[in-house]
Amino acid sequence: MNQKRAIVSVIGKDQVGIIAKVTTLLAEQNVNILDISQTILQDFFTMMMLVDVTNFDNLESLQQQLSELGKSLGLTINIQREEIFQAMHRV
Amino acid sequence: MNFAITEMMETIRMVQMENLDIRTVTMGINLRDCADSDFEKMNQKVFDKITTYAKDLKEVVEKTEKEFGIPIINKRISVTPIAEILGSATKEQAVELAKTLDRAAKTLGIDFLGGYSALVHKGISKGEQTLLDALPEALSVTERVCGSVSVGSTRAGINMDAVRQMGTIIKEAAEMTKDQNGMACAKLVVFCNPVEDNPFMAGAFHGTGEGEAVINVGVSGPGVVLSALKRYPDADLGEVADIIKKTAFKITRAGELIGRVVAERLNVPFGIMDLSLAPTNAMNDSVAEILEEIGLERVGTHGTIAALALMNDAVKKGGAMASSYVGGLSGAFIPVSEDNGMIRGIIDNALTLSKLEAMTCVCSVGLDMIALTGDVSPATISAIIADEAAIGMINKKTTAVRVIPVPGKKEGDIVEFGGLLGRAPVIGVNPFNSDKMIQRGGRIPAPLQSLIN
Numbered sequence: 070m071n072q073k074r075a076i077v078s079v080i081g082k083d084q085v086g087i088i089a090k091v092t093t094l095l096a097e098q099n100v101n102i103l104d105i106s107q108t109i110l111q112d113f114f115t116m117m118m119l120v121d122v123t124n125f126d127n128l129e130s131l132q133q134q135l136s137e138l139g140k141s142l143g144l145t146i147n148i149q150r151e152e153i154f155q156a157m158h159r160v
Numbered sequence: 161m162n163f164a165i166t167e168m169m170e171t172i173r174m175v176q177m178e179n180l181d182i183r184t185v186t187m188g189i190n191l192r193d194c195a196d197s198d199f200e201k202m203n204q205k206v207f208d209k210i211t212t213y214a215k216d217l218k219e220v221v222e223k224t225e226k227e228f229g230i231p232i233i234n235k236r237i238s239v240t241p242i243a244e245i246l247g248s249a250t251k252e253q254a255v256e257l258a259k260t261l262d263r264a265a266k267t268l269g270i271d272f273l274g275g276y277s278a279l280v281h282k283g284i285s286k287g288e289q290t291l292l293d294a295l296p297e298a299l300s301v302t303e304r305v306c307g308s309v310s311v312g313s314t315r316a317g318i319n320m321d322a323v324r325q326m327g328t329i330i331k332e333a334a335e336m337t338k339d340q341n342g343m344a345c346a347k348l349v350v351f352c353n354p355v356e357d358n359p360f361m362a363g364a365f366h367g368t369g370e371g372e373a374v375i376n377v378g379v380s381g382p383g384v385v386l387s388a389l390k391r392y393p394d395a396d397l398g399e400v401a402d403i404i405k406k407t408a409f410k411i412t413r414a415g416e417l418i419g420r421v422v423a424e425r426l427n428v429p430f431g432i433m434d435l436s437l438a439p440t441n442a443m444n445d446s447v448a449e450i451l452e453e454i455g456l457e458r459v460g461t462h463g464t465i466a467a468l469a470l471m472n473d474a475v476k477k478g479g480a481m482a483s484s485y486v487g488g489l490s491g492a493f494i495p496v497s498e499d500n501g502m503i504r505g506i507i508d509n510a511l512t513l514s515k516l517e518a519m520t521c522v523c524s525v526g527l528d529m530i531a532l533t534g535d536v537s538p539a540t541i542s543a544i545i546a547d548e549a550a551i552g553m554i555n556k557k558t559t560a561v562r563v564i565p566v567p568g569k570k571e572g573d574i575v576e577f578g579g580l581l582g583r584a585p586v587i588g589v590n591p592f593n594s595d596k597m598i599q600r601g602g603r604i605p606a607p608l609q610s611l612i613n
Contacts, residue, residue: 078168108165117168128227147172149229151162156417157410158167 073123074103074151077135081144083114091146094138095120098131114144119151171414175230179383179445180411182418183438184234185221186274186359188366188374188431189213195245199253202245203260210237210264210273213373213428218269220425228421230414233380234580237265238364239275246287251294258298258305265304272347274364276307279354282316282603292325296332299344306362312352312549314556318604320546326350327542327598331565334534338567341575345564346529350545352552352559357432358488363525363560374431376488377419380438381411383445385471389453400454401474408435408478416483434488435479436524437471439499441582447471447492448501459501460511468492469522489558491524497577497584498529506585513587521551526559531575531584534567541565543594546604554607 079091088107095102095118104119122128132148139146174180194209196202218235225232239261246254258276265273276298278288295307309326312318330350334342349363356367359376366374388407389400416433423430439447448459454467472492480486496502496516505511513530520526526548532541545561552559564584566575571588 076163076168078172080169080172106165110165110169115165115169117163117165119162127223129223132226145176147229150227152417153228153230153414154163154168154171156413157171158163 072121073125075120075122075128075148076151076154077118077120077146077148079114079116079139079144079146081114081139081142083109083112084142087114087142087144088116090138090142091116091118091135094134098134099124100131174381174384174410178381178387179440179442180381180414181231181233182377182415183380184236184359184361184378185217185232185419185422186236186238186364186376186378187214187217187426187428188238188357188370188376189240190366190370190372191240191242191245195247197247199249203257206257207260207264210239210261211267214268214270216426221422224418224422224425228418230418232418234271235269236271236359236361236364237268237273238359238366239273241275241277241279241365243278243285243288243291246290248286249290251290254290254294255298255301258294258302261305262302270304272304272306272361274306274308274361275366276305277309277365279310280322281310281313281319281352283319284322292322292329295329295348296336296344299333299347300336306347306364308349308351308354308363308365310351310354311545312553312604314353314553315606317606318352318546318549318553320598320604321601323542323546323549324539324598324601326545327538327540330541330563331538334565334567341569341577342564342566343577346562346577346581348562350561352549353557355488355558359434360436360438360489360493362562370431371429373428375419375423375426375428376431376434377415378434378436378438378488379411379415380436380440381407382437382439382447382450383442384411385437386444386446386450386453389450397470401470404471404474405478408475409482412479412482430485432485432487433479433483435475435483435486435490436488436493437475438493439495440580441498441500446499446501447494448499448505452501458508458510459505460515464515465518465522468519472523489524493525493528494519494523495529497531497582498580503583503585506587513589517547517551520548520559521555524558526552527561527563529581529584530563531569531586532563532565533571533586533588534565534569536565536589537593537595539593539595539598540589542598544589546598550604553604
C-alpha cells in the first residue's frame with residue numbers, strides 16, 4: 070500500500086517547548102515523523118513536519134487535536150496532505 | 161524535505177489570508193434517460209437519478225476539503241437542459257419539475273442546481289417553449305434552481321424571437337419576486353455561445369456532448385493575484401502579466417488536484433477545470449481591485465479594457481499549463497454585485513453600463529449581476545441582451561446577460577441580494593427605446609468567418 074503523507078505546519082510566536090509538545094501529541098496518536106524543518110521567519114517560529122498518515126482514514130480528528138494544542142500555545146497548527154504542496158510548487 | 165519553508169508558507173498564506181479557495185465542485189448529470197411520456201414517472205425518475213448519483217457529493221467534498229486544507233465553497237449539480245426532456249409536458253408540469261429539482265438539491269444539501277435551461281439559438285421547439293413559459297414562475301417558487309437560455313451562437317446567429325421573449329421573462333420573474341428584490345433574475349442567465357461544461361452558476365448545464373456524469377471544478381483566487389501584484393509595485397506590464405500567470409498556475413494546480421481526488425472518490429470521470437477568477441464580497445477578493453492595482457484610480461476609467469485584457473489572457477496562460485483539461489468559461493468574471501471594487505466603481509460613477517459592455521469584449525462572460533431600474537421596459541432588456549449576444553457572436557466567445565430589473569428601485573439605490581450574490585447599486589439605462597427593433601423579431605444571420613476586421 071502506498072504511503073500517505075501529510076505536512077504539519079506550525080506558525081506563531083517562539084516559545085519554549087513547541088517541538089516537544091507537538092511531537093508528543095503526534096507520538097500519542099501513533100503518527101510517525103519522517104522529516105522536520107524549522108526556522109525563525111520574521112520573528113515567527115515556523116516549523117514544518119512531514120508525517121506518515123497511511124493509517125488514517127481522514128485527518129479530521131488529528132486536525133482538531135492539533136488546533137486545540139495550537140490554541141493553548143497561541144500558535145497556528147495545520148495538517149494537510151502533502152500532495153497539495155506538490156501540486157502548487159512542483160511541475 | 162521536498163519543499164522549502166517559504167513554499168509551505170506561501171500555500172498557507174494563500175488560503176488563510178488571501179481567500180484562495182475552490183469556488184465550486186459541480187457534478188454534471190445526464191437526465192436524458194429520464195424522459196417519459198407519463199409526467200409523474202419522469203418527475204420521479206429525475207428525482208431518483210439526481211439523488212442517487214450525487215448522494216455522496218457533499219460528504220466527499222467536505223472530507224477532501226479538510227484533508228487538503230483548501231476550502232471548497234460550493235457543491236453544485238448541473239443537469240441536461242430540462243427543455244430537452246420536457247416533450248409534451250405542460251407549463252404547470254414544467255414548474256412542478258423545477259420544484260422536484262429544488263427538492264433534490266435540498267435533499268442532497270447542495271447549494272445550486274443548474275440546467276433549467278433551453279438552447280434556442282436557432283429555433284424554439286415545443287418543449288423549449290414550455291420551459292420558457294414556465295421560467296418566471298419556476299425560478300420564483302424555487303430556491304436553488306438556476307436557469308439559462310442560449311439565444312445566439314457564432315454558427316447560428318441570434319434568434320431575436322427568443323431575445324424578445326427573454327425581456328418579458330426577466331421582467332415577469334422580477335415582478336414575481338419583488339419582495340426579494342427580483343431575486344429570481346439572479347438565477348437566470350441569457351447566453352450567446354454557451355459552453356457545455358461550465359461549473360459556475362447560474363449558467364451551468366450538462367451539455368449534449370457530455371457523458372453520463374462528470375465532475376467539473378471552478379477555482380477562484382482574485383485575492384491571491386491581488387496580493388502577488390502588491391509585492392511588485394514597480395514591475396512593468398510584461399512582468400505584471402508574468403506574475404499573474406505564475407499565480408494562476410499555482411491556483412489552478414491546487415484546483416486540479418482537488419478535482420481529481422473528488423472525481424476519483426466519487427468514481428465519476430474528471431471533466432474540466434474552469435480557470436475563472438471569480439470574486440466575492442470578502443475584503444480584497446475583488447477582480448476590480450486587481451485592475452486598480454495594475455494602475456487605474458478606479459475600475460471603469462480609461463485603460464480598464466487594456467488592463468482586463470492583460471489580466472484575462474495571463475490567467476488563461478498560467479492555467480492552461482497547470483491543468484490537463486481546461487474548459488468552462490475560463491477567464492475573469494466581473495459580476496457587479498459580487499465584487500466590492502466593481503460596486504465602488506459604479507457608486508463613484510467611474511463605471512457605466514457602456515463600459516461594462518465594452519469590458520465583456522475581452523473577458524469571460526458578460527453583463528453579470530447588474531441591477532437595473534424597476535421601470536426598464538422588456539424591449540430595452542431584450543435590446544441589452546441583443547447587444548451582448550452580438551458581441552459574443554462576432555467575437556466567437558461566450559457572452560451572457562444576468563440583469564435584475566429591481567421592482568420599485570431607482571438609479572443610485574443599493575439593492576441587497578444576500579449571501580454570495582452580494583449587493584448592487586441600481587444602474588439606469590438609455591432613455592431612448594429600441595422597441596421597433598425588438599418587435600421586428602426574426603433571426604440575425606450568422607456572421608462571416610473571414611474578412612475579419
